[in-house]
Amino acid sequence: MNHQPPPVSRIGWDDQKIMRTRRELDSVKAIMKENVQKIMERQGKLDDLVERAQRLEEASDVYVKCAVKIKREMSWKANSLRYGIIAVSSVSAFAGLAYSFL
Structure with missing residues (x-):
């Protein structure tokens, strides 16, 4: 036997719920793409x-x-x-001392 899931309309889902779920999914995907871009930009800035x-x-x-x-x-x-x-002072002092002995 073929075990296929029942059609969407039989399990209580209608087209509006499916569309709302798809919009939410698209919104989440867009947010995730934006987050990935921000992470990549941040990585570039960190580098x-x-x-x-x-x-x-x-x-x-x-x-x-x-x-x-x-x-x-x-x-x-x-x-x-x-x-x-110091050297000039020493020479001067030595010269003065030598001159005093003359």
Whole structure:
């Protein structure tokens, strides 16, 4: 025997209910498509954000290296000036001491 389901009209469904169900289904499908698009857009934005964060990290590494180099140079200049003043003072003091023995 053939076991086919009874026709729609026999199980209590009428055309209006079927159409309403189809509209609801179409509405849900449209919402889901929109959600998938939003997810894809969000993923693209996240990828861009990750890329920008990596570039920022690289730039900050360069900045730190440059700052350390400048700090060393400034420290060297400050120390060399200090050592120069000490050397000139020492030479002057030594010359003054030597002159006093003459």
